[in-house]
Amino acid sequence: MTTTASTATTTTTAPPAWLPVAAGAVTLVMWASAFVVIRHVAHDVSPGALGSGRLLVAALVVLPLVLRRGWVRPTPREWLLLALGGVGWFGVYNLALNAGERHVDAGTAAMIIQIGPVIVALLAIPLFGEVLHRWLVAGMLVGFAGVAVIARGSSSDAGASLLGVVLVLVAAAMYAVGVLTQKVLLRRIPSVQVVLVSFLMGAVTCLPFSGDLPGIVADGGPELWWIVYLGVFPTAIAFTTWAFALTHTDAGALSLTTFLVPLIATLIAWLTIDEVPPSLTFVGGALAIAGVLMTRRKPRAATR
Numbered sequence: 001m002t003t004t005a006s007t008a009t010t011t012t013t014a015p016p017a018w019l020p021v022a023a024g025a026v027t028l029v030m031w032a033s034a035f036v037v038i039r040h041v042a043h044d045v046s047p048g049a050l051g052s053g054r055l056l057v058a059a060l061v062v063l064p065l066v067l068r069r070g071w072v073r074p075t076p077r078e079w080l081l082l083a084l085g086g087v088g089w090f091g092v093y094n095l096a097l098n099a100g101e102r103h104v105d106a107g108t109a110a111m112i113i114q115i116g117p118v119i120v121a122l123l124a125i126p127l128f129g130e131v132l133h134r135w136l137v138a139g140m141l142v143g144f145a146g147v148a149v150i151a152r153g154s155s156s157d158a159g160a161s162l163l164g165v166v167l168v169l170v171a172a173a174m175y176a177v178g179v180l181t182q183k184v185l186l187r188r189i190p191s192v193q194v195v196l197v198s199f200l201m202g203a204v205t206c207l208p209f210s211g212d213l214p215g216i217v218a219d220g221g222p223e224l225w226w227i228v229y230l231g232v233f234p235t236a237i238a239f240t241t242w243a244f245a246l247t248h249t250d251a252g253a254l255s256l257t258t259f260l261v262p263l264i265a266t267l268i269a270w271l272t273i274d275e276v277p278p279s280l281t282f283v284g285g286a287l288a289i290a291g292v293l294m295t296r297r298k299p300r301a302a303t304r
Helices: 002-013 018-041 047-069 076-100 106-113 116-128 134-153 158-185 191-209 213-219 222-248 251-273 279-295
Strands: none
Touching: 018 106, 018 222, 018 251, 047 076, 047 191, 047 213, 047 222, 076 106, 076 158, 076 191, 106 134, 106 158, 106 251, 106 279, 116 134, 116 158, 116 279, 134 158, 134 279, 158 191, 191 222, 213 222, 251 279
């Protein structure tokens, strides 16, 4: 009997090897699809309505998980970090990305967002005392050079493309803020609770810019269902499948797979809305990814 119980426990805690891989793949496809859906409805739905609607739907999906797990009371400092991450990552991020995709295509936006880890590395220096080494400096230079190349090649309308690139770059910076705040919060507070509070704070941030949301809900047209899709799949479900994959695989290796998101987004956009980024954008995207990889290299320890 003891052996049987032990085997059952092992089976529960160690899923089949393919399952975390599948969960990670599902996450990447859902995240990539979000860029395409946002681009598809960007001119029909305001950035605020798209953001607030998406986040409110996502909050409803994860609420039962929080109720089942129980509430951990945040400290005043944790509330401050929750507000910073919720307003920044989920509020300003959605406003900036949704507005930016009015001016740049889905694949280009996905490539610019990849610069987020470079900004994380930059902000971690003053916040966490991380060392500014040569690989970090070189990676930042290469990464931001990639963004400059993307801005140069993203559109024949230079003014519009530059505005779109800047807006998506703001979104990438807000992503970095969210990552750094969650790094601290997840030491004590359950991830589903952090996500729920962040969703709600982000939705509140977007609401003042969501004047068209009541009309979209009342109409019940395709725009509403695209908002529901964004809230359920790329937001609530994708974060859950990513957390599952992260629990059962190597974090470093898994994080590198996010570099596939721009490629997947470009493929989906090509197949569904007949949109492909200019060739120069791919060069910039490659530079941005190379820059991120360079920032992750560690300097060799000094030898005597």
